[in-house]
Structures are given as C-alpha cells and as structure tokens.
Amino acid sequence: MNLDFSGRVAIVTGAGGGLGKQHALALARRGAKVLVNDLGGAVDGSGASVSAAQAVVDEIRAAGGEALANGASVTDFDAVQAMVQQAMDAWGRVDILVNNAGILRDKTFAKMDMADFRTVIEVHLMGAANCTKAVWSVMQARQYGRVLMTTSSSGLYGNFGQSNYSAAKLAQVGLMQTLALEGAKFNIRVNALAPTAATRMTANLMPEAVLAALKPEAVVPAMLVLVGEDAPTRTILCAGAGSVEAAHITLTQGAWIGIEGDAPERLAAQLAQVLDRTDDMVPGGGMEQSQFEIERAKHMLGQD
Numbered sequence: 001m002n003l004d005f006s007g008r009v010a011i012v013t014g015a016g017g018g019l020g021k022q023h024a025l026a027l028a029r030r031g032a033k034v035l036v037n038d039l040g041g042a043v044d045g046s047g048a049s050v051s052a053a054q055a056v057v058d059e060i061r062a063a064g065g066e067a068l069a070n071g072a073s074v075t076d077f078d079a080v081q082a083m084v085q086q087a088m089d090a091w092g093r094v095d096i097l098v099n100n101a102g103i104l105r106d107k108t109f110a111k112m113d114m115a116d117f118r119t120v121i122e123v124h125l126m127g128a129a130n131c132t133k134a135v136w137s138v139m140q141a142r143q144y145g146r147v148l149m150t151t152s153s154s155g156l157y158g159n160f161g162q163s164n165y166s167a168a169k170l171a172q173v174g175l176m177q178t179l180a181l182e183g184a185k186f187n188i189r190v191n192a193l194a195p196t197a198a199t200r201m202t203a204n205l206m207p208e209a210v211l212a213a214l215k216p217e218a219v220v221p222a223m224l225v226l227v228g229e230d231a232p233t234r235t236i237l238c239a240g241a242g243s244v245e246a247a248h249i250t251l252t253q254g255a256w257i258g259i260e261g262d263a264p265e266r267l268a269a270q271l272a273q274v275l276d277r278t279d280d281m282v283p284g285g286g287m288e289q290s291q292f293e294i295e296r297a298k299h300m301l302g303q304d
Contacts, residue, residue, distance in 0.1 A: 001230040006031030009091045010227070011083070013037040013074055013131055014101030016052025019150075019197055022216045023098050023223050024056055028065035030224070032096065035087045036060070037070040039101070066091075074101045074127030077134070084134040094135045096146045096227045099128040099172070102165075109163040117164040124168035129175060136188075145188035146227040149176045153194050153238065156247050169194075173236060173249070180234040181285055189233035191226040194247065195219040196240025213241050250280040251289055256300045 010027045014020040016038030028034045036056045040049035050071035060067040068090055072079035087094050103123050105116040132147055139145025154162045155169025173192050180190040197216040222239035225231065236247040255273045257266040267274070283289045298304045 001225065001228060003224050003228050004031055005096075005228075008032045008095040009035070009087055009093050010096035010098065011035045011037060011087060011094060011131070011135070012098040012100055013127070014039075015056055015098075016040055017056075019195055019216045019219055020098070020100040021056050022220050023100060024067070025060065026220045026224060027096070027098075027227075028060040028067060029063070033066040033091050034060060035068045035070055035083065035090075037072060037074070037083060037101070039073050040071055074099075074131055075122050077130045080130045080134045083131075084138065088138065093142060094138050095142075095144060096148075097131055097135050098148045098150075098223065098227065099131055100150045101127050102150065104162075104165060106161045106165070108161050112164065117167075120164035121168045121171070124165070125171045125175070128172050132175075132179065136183075139183070139188050140186045143187050145183065145186065146231055147176075147179065147183075147188065147190045148223060148227050149173070149190070149192040151176075151192040151194045151236065153196065156194060156236070156238075176236075177234060177285075184233065189231045191231060191233060192236045193219070193222055193226055194236065194238040195222075196238070215241075218242050248282045250277070251283050251292070252277055252280045256296050258300070 005027055008031070010024075010032045012020050012024045012027070012034060015024040015036045020038065024034045024036050036053045038050070038053040038056075040052045050069055053069040053071060057067040057069045068086060070083045070086060072083045074080060084094060101123065103120060105120050107116070128149055135145065135147070149172040151172050152165065152169040153159070154166045155171075155173065158166055176190050176192045179188075183190055195216075197214050197219050218241055219239045222237045222244050226235065226237060238245045238247055252274060253276070255270040257263050257270060283292070295304070
C-alpha cells in the first residue's frame with residue numbers, strides 16, 4: 001500500500017490541536033501540502049482565533065513542509081468554499097479531505113437544551129457535508145479524491161449523555177456510505193474513522209491513567225491508510241491505544257413473517273431468530289437489503 005503523499009494536497013479541519021493536529025503533521029511529514037483549518041474556539045464551539053491553526057502551520061514549515069492556515073467555521077458554507085479556493089489558489093488541487101472538526105455539549109437528553117442538540121449536529125454533520133460538498137466537484141474533475149469522516153464509538157454504539165454527539169456521528173457514517181457509492185466512478189473513496197484518543201474533548205470523560213495510554217498519535221496510522229492512494233472505500237475503522245478494528249452495520253438472516261393479520265404475533269414468536277447473528281451479512285447498499293427481502297418473499301410465496 002502506497003502511503004507516500006508527495007504531491008498531494010490535504011485539508012484537515014479542526015487541526016489546531018488534538019487528533020486534527022496529529023493528522024496534519026503526519027500528512028505533511030509524508031509529503032502532503034496541508035491546509036490546516038481550525039476555528040480556534042473552545043470545546044463547546046464558542047470563540048474563534050486562527051492562532052491554533054497558524055501554530056500547526058509554523059510547525060510544519062519548520063520541519064520543511066508546506067502548509068497554510070485557515071480559520072473558517074465548517075458551519076459556514078461560504079467560508080468553507082473560500083477555504084477550498086485558498087488551497088486551489090495556492091496548490092491547484094485538493095486530493096484529501098479529513099473532516100475532523102467537532103465540539104461537545106454533553107448532557108443527558110432530559111436536561112439537554114435543543115439548541116445545543118442542533119448546534120452539535122450543525123458542526124459535526126453539516127460541517128462534514130459542507131466541506132465535502134465544497135471539494136466534491138474538484139475531486140470529480142480530477143478523477144481522484146479521498147474523504148474521511150470522523151465518526152465515534154458514541155455514534156456506533158451509544159454513550160450516556162451524548163445523544164446529540166451520537167446522532168451526529170452516526171449520521172456521518174450514513175453520509176459516508178452514500179458518498180462512497182456516488183464517488184466510486186470518479187475514484188473518490190470515502191471512509192470513516194472512530195478514534196479513541198486523549199484530547200481536550202475527552203479530558204473530562206476518562207481517568208488520567210486511561211488517558212495516558214490514549215495518545216492521539218496512535219490513531220494516525222488508521223487515518224493515513226484510509227486516505228492513501230490504495231485506500232479502501234465504505235470502510236469504518238476504530239482505532240486507539242495501538243489497536244485497530246473494523247466496524248460493520250450488518251443484516252441478519254432474519255425470518256419471513258408474511259403480511260397477514262397475525263404477522264405481529266409471528267414476529268414476536270420468531271424474534272430470537274430475527275436477532276440471531278449467525279451468517280449475518282454486510283449489504284452492498286440499501287437496495288441490496290430490499291432485494292434480499294423481495295427474493296425471500298417470492299420464495300416463500302412460491303413465485304421464484
């Protein structure tokens with residue numbers, strides 16, 4: 001697998017610190033020109049300053065790399081378009097987008113203000129959509145693109161007190177699934193990474209001893225593979241503390257219950273079979289699930 005990024009141009013959002021900074025530094029070390037985006041706000045998204053992004057740019061340049069700083073909010077589509085144009089004006093291309101920007105506004109759902117729910121969705125989901133939309137036509141025209149969504153175990157499996165964050169992070173997986181299908185003919189590969197790392201966003205969520213083992217640098221290898229020239233597509237990798245796993249949204253073999261009036265009772269009686277994960281599968285797309293159900297119905301009704 002080719003993990004040399006010489007000549008490539010990458011945009012990394014939320015790259016003023018934590019995971020994003022490590023992503024930007026790693027790409028630059030391997031030859032990429034990097035536009036370092038960071039709003040420079042607090043963990044909850046308040047405030048703004050380009051100083052964090054500029055500090056990372058200075059570090060890349062000091063090591064002999066090429067980088068530019070950008071302080072756009074990923075929620076502002078006009079500003080995001082200008083960010084992409086900044087990269088295009090400087091380097092004439094954008095090959096890689098790492099959607100990493102995010103905020104936290106954690107509370108139990110019962111206590112959560114819906115404005116905080118919406119804001120987290122806006123940053124994580126719409127931010128990723130805005131940035132991807134802004135580079136999509138550029139990547140289509142060049143017949144090359146690598147897009148990475150930053151999902152989370154909270155989105156994949158849930159986490160107490162993070163209903164807004166969890167919803168946004170799983171929504172990014174859905175966006176990835178469809179964009180990977182739509183981008184395939186343009187050689188645009190779209191993947192998702194669920195990191196476990198000690199950053200300022202996780203500082204209050206885990207004990208100090210655990211945080212010490214979760215260096216952000218440990219997530220970087222998975223990022224590099226998912227945006228490399230030989231990257232897979234429609235892949236979800238989970239990474240942290242030196243370990244990497246793949247997550248899948250699977251479909252069980254299920255059961256045919258028909259559509260007669262007693263279908264609810266039949267489902268209740270066969271629920272254990274429906275939930276049984278023996279021989280579960282990963283559909284290639286939503287239509288594959290539908291076709292599976294249609295073919296089973298035809299067979300059960302003697303129409304095949």
